[in-house]
Structures are given as structure tokens and as C-alpha cells.
Amino acid sequence: MHKQNKLPISKVASAVEPFHVMKLLGEAKALEAEGREMIHLEIGEPDFPSLDCVHQAVTDAINHGNTHYTPTLGLPALREKLSRFYHDFYHADVAAQRIVMTPGASGALHLLLTALLNPSDKVMMCDPTYPCNREFVNLLHGEVLSVPVEASTGFQLTAELIELHWQPGIKAVMVASPSNPTGTLIEQPELLAMANFLSEQGAYLIVDEIYQGLVYERAAETILANANLPDNVVVINSFSKFFGMTGWRLGWIVAPEFLIPALDKLAQNLYLAAPTPSQYGALRVLESDALAALEQRRQIFEQRRNRLYDAMMSAGFKIPCKPAGAFYLYWDVSELTDDAEAFCQTLMLHTGVVVTPGKDFGEYRSRQHVRIAYTTGDNELLEAVRKIQSFINNDG
Amino acid sequence: MHKQNKLPISKVASAVEPFHVMKLLGEAKALEAEGREMIHLEIGEPDFPSLDCVHQAVTDAINHGNTHYTPTLGLPALREKLSRFYHDFYHADVAAQRIVMTPGASGALHLLLTALLNPSDKVMMCDPTYPCNREFVNLLHGEVLSVPVEASTGFQLTAELIELHWQPGIKAVMVASPSNPTGTLIEQPELLAMANFLSEQGAYLIVDEIYQGLVYERAAETILANANLPDNVVVINSFSKFFGMTGWRLGWIVAPEFLIPALDKLAQNLYLAAPTPSQYGALRVLESDALAALEQRRQIFEQRRNRLYDAMMSAGFKIPCKPAGAFYLYWDVSELTDDAEAFCQTLMLHTGVVVTPGKDFGEYRSRQHVRIAYTTGDNELLEAVRKIQSFINNDG
Numbered sequence: 001m002h003k004q005n006k007l008p009i010s011k012v013a014s015a016v017e018p019f020h021v022m023k024l025l026g027e028a029k030a031l032e033a034e035g036r037e038m039i040h041l042e043i044g045e046p047d048f049p050s051l052d053c054v055h056q057a058v059t060d061a062i063n064h065g066n067t068h069y070t071p072t073l074g075l076p077a078l079r080e081k082l083s084r085f086y087h088d089f090y091h092a093d094v095a096a097q098r099i100v101m102t103p104g105a106s107g108a109l110h111l112l113l114t115a116l117l118n119p120s121d122k123v124m125m126c127d128p129t130y131p132c133n134r135e136f137v138n139l140l141h142g143e144v145l146s147v148p149v150e151a152s153t154g155f156q157l158t159a160e161l162i163e164l165h166w167q168p169g170i171k172a173v174m175v176a177s178p179s180n181p182t183g184t185l186i187e188q189p190e191l192l193a194m195a196n197f198l199s200e201q202g203a204y205l206i207v208d209e210i211y212q213g214l215v216y217e218r219a220a221e222t223i224l225a226n227a228n229l230p231d232n233v234v235v236i237n238s239f240s241k242f243f244g245m246t247g248w249r250l251g252w253i254v255a256p257e258f259l260i261p262a263l264d265k266l267a268q269n270l271y272l273a274a275p276t277p278s279q280y281g282a283l284r285v286l287e288s289d290a291l292a293a294l295e296q297r298r299q300i301f302e303q304r305r306n307r308l309y310d311a312m313m314s315a316g317f318k319i320p321c322k323p324a325g326a327f328y329l330y331w332d333v334s335e336l337t338d339d340a341e342a343f344c345q346t347l348m349l350h351t352g353v354v355v356t357p358g359k360d361f362g363e364y365r366s367r368q369h370v371r372i373a374y375t376t377g378d379n380e381l382l383e384a385v386r387k388i389q390s391f392i393n394n395d396g
Numbered sequence: 397m398h399k400q401n402k403l404p405i406s407k408v409a410s411a412v413e414p415f416h417v418m419k420l421l422g423e424a425k426a427l428e429a430e431g432r433e434m435i436h437l438e439i440g441e442p443d444f445p446s447l448d449c450v451h452q453a454v455t456d457a458i459n460h461g462n463t464h465y466t467p468t469l470g471l472p473a474l475r476e477k478l479s480r481f482y483h484d485f486y487h488a489d490v491a492a493q494r495i496v497m498t499p500g501a502s503g504a505l506h507l508l509l510t511a512l513l514n515p516s517d518k519v520m521m522c523d524p525t526y527p528c529n530r531e532f533v534n535l536l537h538g539e540v541l542s543v544p545v546e547a548s549t550g551f552q553l554t555a556e557l558i559e560l561h562w563q564p565g566i567k568a569v570m571v572a573s574p575s576n577p578t579g580t581l582i583e584q585p586e587l588l589a590m591a592n593f594l595s596e597q598g599a600y601l602i603v604d605e606i607y608q609g610l611v612y613e614r615a616a617e618t619i620l621a622n623a624n625l626p627d628n629v630v631v632i633n634s635f636s637k638f639f640g641m642t643g644w645r646l647g648w649i650v651a652p653e654f655l656i657p658a659l660d661k662l663a664q665n666l667y668l669a670a671p672t673p674s675q676y677g678a679l680r681v682l683e684s685d686a687l688a689a690l691e692q693r694r695q696i697f698e699q700r701r702n703r704l705y706d707a708m709m710s711a712g713f714k715i716p717c718k719p720a721g722a723f724y725l726y727w728d729v730s731e732l733t734d735d736a737e738a739f740c741q742t743l744m745l746h747t748g749v750v751v752t753p754g755k756d757f758g759e760y761r762s763r764q765h766v767r768i769a770y771t772t773g774d775n776e777l778l779e780a781v782r783k784i785q786s787f788i789n790n791d792g
Contacts, residue, residue: 006598007598007599007600007627007628007652007654009511009512009655009658010510010511010512010513010514010517011514012510012514013510013511013512013658013661013662014658016658016661016662016665017661018660018661018664019664022664045464045465049458049461049462049463049464050458050463052459055455055458055459055463058454058455058458058673059451059454059455059458062445062446062451062454062455063448063451065445066445066643067445067446067451067641067642067643067644068441068445068642068643069441069642069643070643103499103503103645103667103671104667104668106665106666106667106668107499107667110666114406114408114409114535115405115406115409116405116406116409117406118406118407118408119515119537121406131665132664132665135665136665139510139662139665139666141515141537202402202403203403204403231403232403245463246463246464246465246672247462247463247464247465247466247669247671247672247673248463248671248672248673249499249645249667249668249669249670249671249672256403258403259405262405262409262410262412265409265412265413265414266409266412266535268414268415268418268528269412269502269527269528269531269532269535270502270506270535271499271500271502271503271645272500272502272645273643273645274645275499275643275644275645275671275673275674276642276643276644276645277454277643277644277671277673277674278671278673
């Protein structure tokens with residue numbers, strides 16, 4: 001049966017890293033099947049379902065027969081509405097024709113990088129980062145240039161770091177604000193400095209704003225609101241996180257106008273069009289009453305962040321950067337272990353708490369970090385901290 | 397604004413062929429906006445919306461909060477149900493764990509080829525063929541080996557042709573039954589002979605069964621029902637065509653078991669999971685009452701095929717192969733023009749009938765062929781033939 005020698009798979013497929021947390025999750029699910037209670041703090045997905053008004057809008061749309069393909073770039077009304085959303089909420093001028101609807105932000109990242117990268121082109125990104133970014137570049141036979149980042153820069157690239165690590169052949173730099181796994185932001189002047197430096201080099205700045213909207217103690221932002229932004233900036237976004245529409249698989253790209261024809265042609269081949277019902281749902285979720293409901297959810301995430309962060313700090317744990325966005329804490333476990341993956345597994349077996357080892361996000365000091373997702377209720381979060389604390393006290 | 401010299405796009409993006417019919421379609425829409433009546437015979441999409449019972453099932457699922465990510469390989473219940481569907485309707489033993497849910501058949505083709513191809517690997521396919529197949533191979537820096545096919549083989553590859561054109565470095569051969577643009581089938585003994593020959597060569601056979609179910613005057617088939625099938629066969633399928641769920645963007649792969657871990661890892665990165673509501677809709681569309689409703693639609697397509705084919709033949713037009721499946725006629729216009737693209741444009745301007753020039757499907761005799769899609773009602777089809785006939789008589 002197993003003829004892998006005779007029927008080989010591609011080198012890129014062999015080389016793709018699995019999500020290491022999936023192994024833990026598999027074991028956790030086996031334990032749950034045996035009746036063990038687990039607390040899941042590894043899940044990068046809001047625990048809320050999408051909004052009722054979205055469900056109603058989708059129901060209406062499909063009952064009206066809106067189940068055919070949309071144009072490849074997306075439903076014109078949705079691209080228009082996103083354009084107005086940028087205007088009304090971010091005071092950003094984003095023409096509808098610069099917006100491309102995609103099957104999730106995954107589809108957006110893959111489409112965009114396919115449009116930009118030749119084999120051997122280099123893409124700079126920080127370490128730790130969202131793991132798929134590396135894989136997308138690898139799949140396109142590009143070269144990932146990982147720049148280790150420290151808590152001192154909020155685990156983010158800076159214009160200075162980009163300049164310091166600059167080398168020929170870099171086609172694009174990828175940043176995320178807020179970031180997964182650290183929840184940290186990049187300030188707008190810093191982003192603008194990056195964009196300007198990269199523009200001089202003839203390189204793109206790709207800004208992942210997937211967690212836009214999920215920020216705490218400050219207003220949500222977009223790089224697109226900056227005046228005099230050079231035309232090398234591309235933004236990736238998603239209806240999954242703030243808008244709570246994960247399973248609907250809908251994201252978007254805001255690209256400079258000259259990229260749109262290439263994105264259109266490529267998207268015709270790669271995915272034809274984003275899911276139609278999801279696009280009707282997204283039209284509804286941009287209405288003000290829906291946005292108000294999402295604001296209440298944002299406040300719940302903020303409260304969770306505060307409680308979890310406070311509990312972790314009170315327990316004497318090290319969170320070098322209090323996250324200002326997303327729904328993650330990046331926990332420095334260097335005082336507890338130098339093998340975060342083994343630590344996560346022991347922790348899961350002894351306490352039932354599932355967290356994600358740093359290894360999923362990079363190499364640099366990844367054995368000393370763990371990502372905690374606060375995508376579950378307050379009580380479970382606090383219970384998890386108590387269990388972790390008790391485990392460590394007994395273990396130490 | 398337009399800094400393409402400074403900010404280049406990738407070579408693959410520059411090289412991607414647009415769908416040539418899109419230019420015609422743009423002009424047709426402009427004419428429609430001016431009040432002109434057009435008949436659209438270029439659309440590769442059933443004109444029916446998805447079934448009401450699908451809409452109800454989706455509504456129920458989303459109202460029950462089923463809007464989160466599914467596992468990457470798909471909803472386990474749906475993979476199980478497809479496995480039973482293969483058993484009950486095709487007498488094919490297809491284990492659920494061999495089935496991978498994908499965002500449309502586009503997502504399936506792209507995922508699969510990413511798992512198989514290294515740069516410079518060759519993929520054999522016939523000319524004419526579904527145009528995206530060539531582009532997927534190009535995007536992965538593979539090499540397309542196009543084999544011209546004639547009406548004498550039903551515009552399909554045969555085991556003999558594959559052997560005749562065989563050369564080192566071929567990783568896979570792609571066939572489609574029924575085929576787009578010709579609507580022709582490949583008989584099962586022929587497919588089995590291909591699979592066996594390719595298995596000896598250590599190469600894959602990729603069988604596009606996207607139009608499975610839409611066949612006329614015979615029963616629908618799958619290569620997977622063949623006993624003693626070697627393990628180099630991968631099947632691509634879709635809920636878009638027979639199941640009428642285009643905008644839902646849901647397809648699937650049936651792969652040999654040894655490919656599943658690679659497909660899983662790649663899919664985690666490329667698209668994370670197929671749309672959740674669509675997967676709940678698909679669960680419903682595989683129920684027997686839904687399948688009965690789809691059978692009625694199949695009969696409508698069959699009736700359209702018969703009327704359109706008869707009308708074209710009566711008008712003296714040349715359809716070398718009466719199609720046994722899909723919803724296309726491949727019209728040989730060599731007696732009328734040696735520039736099918738110009739012919740399609742003139743036809744559209746003079747008659748309002750929009751058809752697809754052969755150029756969209758390949759090079760070989762593509763200037764002498766036109767694809768007609770019968771994805772519109774009988775009356776429009778017959779009206780279109782009358783208009784074409786009258787145009788040609790006056791023009792000649």
C-alpha cells in the first residue's frame with residue numbers, strides 16, 4: 001500500500017512544518033474522550049459564534065437565490081461597503097477597486113505572495129511570527145529571512161531593524177499589528193517609516209491587520225489612514241477575528257491599484273471567488289448595530305486579557321509585553337524550562353490545561369515561550385492559572 | 397502612481413493567461429447596460445440556485461452556532477457521508493479518511509498539485525482542457541505537456557496517447573470525465589489502462605470528476621469503483637456542478653492514504669478549512685430527497701443538450717462529438733472562420749449571443765472551436781441558434 005518511494009510527494013510538501021500544537025491537541029482530545037476535563041487555551045479562534053443578524057442576512061440571501069459565483073474580486077456591494085467602512089471608522093481613503101475579497105486571510109496571503117514572489121526572492125519577517133507566513137514563502141520557493149525580535153521592541157520589527165538586516169533580493173517585509181502570537185502592536189509612525197524605507201528599496205510592506213478591531217485601551221488603527229503613504233503597502237485582513245466569522249472563510253486584501261489586474265487573474269485560477277453566502281453575511285456585519293454587538297465582545301476580550309494578565313503576574317509568571325491586541329499572551333517560561341514543548345505536554349497531562357509551545361511560531365527563543373489564547377471564559381482562564389501555579393509549585 | 401518598474405510582480409503572475417471570455421463578457425455587460433438583450437451561453441455554472449433543503453440545513457446549522465472552523469480535512473460527518481455515497485451510488489469502497497474537503501475544486505487542484513510537484517516536474521494533459529489546470533502547473537514552476545487531441549478520441553487522452561507521448565520527468569497525467577470544454581467521457585477500461593500504465597511509471601493519474609452526475613443516456617461513474625485500482629489515482633470532485641452549489645465553494649479530493657498527511661499539513665497553511673456552512677449544506681444535499689431533486693435538474697440539462705444539439709445539427713453546424721456529460725457543446729467553426737475569438741466577438745455584437753472562444757481551452761485548433769454552455773433555458777438556446785444561423789447566412 002505505502003509506495004512513497006515509488007510515488008513521491010513534492011519537496012515543499014515534505015518540508016512543511018505541521019502545527020506542533022495539533023499533536024498536543026490530539027492527545028488532549030484522547031484524554032477528553034476518557035472523561036478528563038481539559039481547559040483549551042490553545043485555540044486561535046473566538047469562542048463566540050457569528051452574530052444572529054449575520055445568520056439572518058445569509059438566510060435571506062440564499063433564500064433569494066444568491067448562491068451563484070460572485071465576481072472574482074468579490075461582491076461589488078461588499079467592496080464598496082468596506083471602502084465606506086475604512087472611511088467612516090478609520091478616516092482612510094480606500095477605493096473599492098483596491099479591495100479584493102479572498103477565501104479567508106490564508107487565501108489572501110497566498111494569493112498576494114503568489115503575485116509578488118519569484119523563486120529565491122527573500123521575504124523578511126520577525127521571529128516569532130504567524131507560522132503560515134514562512135510556509136507560504138517556502139511553497140513559492142522564496143527565501144524566508146527571519147529576524148529575531150525581543151520584548152524590547154514588543155516582539156516586532158522596527159524600521160531600524162529592517163534597515164539593519166537589509167540585504168539585496170528582499171521583495172517584501174511582512175509585519176502584523178496586532179501580532180499573533182504576542183498580541184503586540186506597531187505604532188503608526190514606525191509603520192510609516194518602514195513603508196518609506198521599503199519604498200526607496202523597491203520592496204513591498206505587507207501589513208497583517210487580521211486582528212484589527214481587537215485592541216484594548218486604545219482605538220483600532222490601519223496603516224491605510226496615513227497621509228502620503230507610498231504605493232508599496234499591501235494590507236491583509238479577515239472577517240474571522242473581530243467580526244467573529246471564522247468558519248465563513250472570508251478575508252480581503254487592500255492592494256495598490258497596479259496590483260489588482262494580476263491579483264484578479266491569479267484569483268480566477270486559484271479560487272475563482274470567495275464564498276457567496278459569506279460575502280452576504282459580511283455585508284450585514286458591517287452595519288452599525290452589528291458593529292455595536294462586536295464592540296461588546298471586544299470588551300469581553302479586554303476583560304479576559306486584564307484578568308488573565310493580572311492573574312499570571314500575581315502568580316509570578318513572566319509576561320514581558322502586556323498585549324494591546326488580539327487574544328494572546330506570550331508567556332516567557334525560561335525560568336521554568338528550556339523545552340517549552342515538553343513543558344506544554346507535561347502541563348497538559350498534569351493539569352488538563354492546553355497551551356501552544358513557542359516552536360509553532362519560530363526558532364528564536366521559542367523553547368522558552370508559550371502562547372496562551374484567551375478564547376475561553378473568565379472562570380476557565382482563572383482556573384487554568386491556578387492549576388498551572390499549583391503544578392509549578394509542586395513540580396518545583 | 398503606476399510604479400510597475402520599481403515594484404515588480406512575479407513572473408508567474410505576469411504569465412497567467414486571463415480567461416479570454418471575460419473580455420467578451422465585459423463588452424456584453426456594457427451592451428446590456430445600454431439596454432441590449434444578450435443571450436449568455438458562455439457561463440460554466442448551472443443557472444439553478446442551490447436547493448431549498450440545502451438552504452434550510454445551512455440556516456439550521458448556523459443558528460445552532462456551527463460557524464467555527466471545521467477540522468482541516470473537513471467535517472468528519474461529511475467525509476463519512478461521502479464515503480457512504482460512493483458506496484451506495486457507485487459501489488465504490490472509499491474510506492472516509494481518504495477524503496479531503498477543499499474550498500471548491502480549484503482549491504482541490506491547487507492543494508493536490510502543490511503536494512505532488514517539484515519545479516520542472518512535467519504534467520501531461522490534453523489540449524483542449526480546463527484552462528486553470530495549465531496555470532496551476534505553471535504557478536508551481538512545473539512544465540505542462542499538452543497533447544493535442546482530436547474528435548476521433550472524443551477530445552480525450554487515451555492510454556495509447558499517453559504511452560506515445562511518454563517522456564521522463566512526468567509526475568502526473570490529468571484527465572477529466574466528463575470534460576470541460578467538450579462534454580465527452582473516458583470509458584472505465586481506458587481509465588484503468590491509464591492508471592496501470594502510469595503506476596508502472598511511478599506517476600499519478602489525476603481524474604477530474606467535477607461533472608460526475610451530469611451524464612446523459614448512461615449512468616454516472618467513478619474510476620474509484622474499479623477493482624484492483626493501483627494507488628496512484630487521485631480524484632477531484634466538487635459540489636458546484638451536479639449538486640448546484642457553485643457559490644458555496646466546496647470540493648473534495650479522494651487521495652491514496654499515503655498522501656493524506658501531506659495534504660493535511662499543506663491545507664492547514666493554504667486554507668485552514670473549507671467553509672463551514674457549505675459543509676453543512678453538503679451534508680444535506682447528499683440525502684436521497686435532495687438527490688432526487690438534482691436528478692430532475694439533470695434531466696433538464698439532458699433535454700437542453702438534446703434540443704441544442706439537434707438545432708445545431710439541423711442548422712448545418714458541426715459538433716464532432718455529441719457530448720455525453722457536463723453542460724457544454726464543443727462547436728467546430730473551421731468552416732466559418734479561422735479566428736474563433738474574432739468570430740465570437742462579431743457574433744456577440746451582431747446577435748447578442750455570447751459564447752466562449754476555443755482559445756480559453758488551449759492552442760490546438762483552438763481558433764477553430766467555440767464552447768457553448770447550455771446553462772440557460774430551452775427557449776433562449778433555440779433563439780440563440782436561430783440568431784447564429786441567421787447571422788451566418790447573412791454574413792456568408
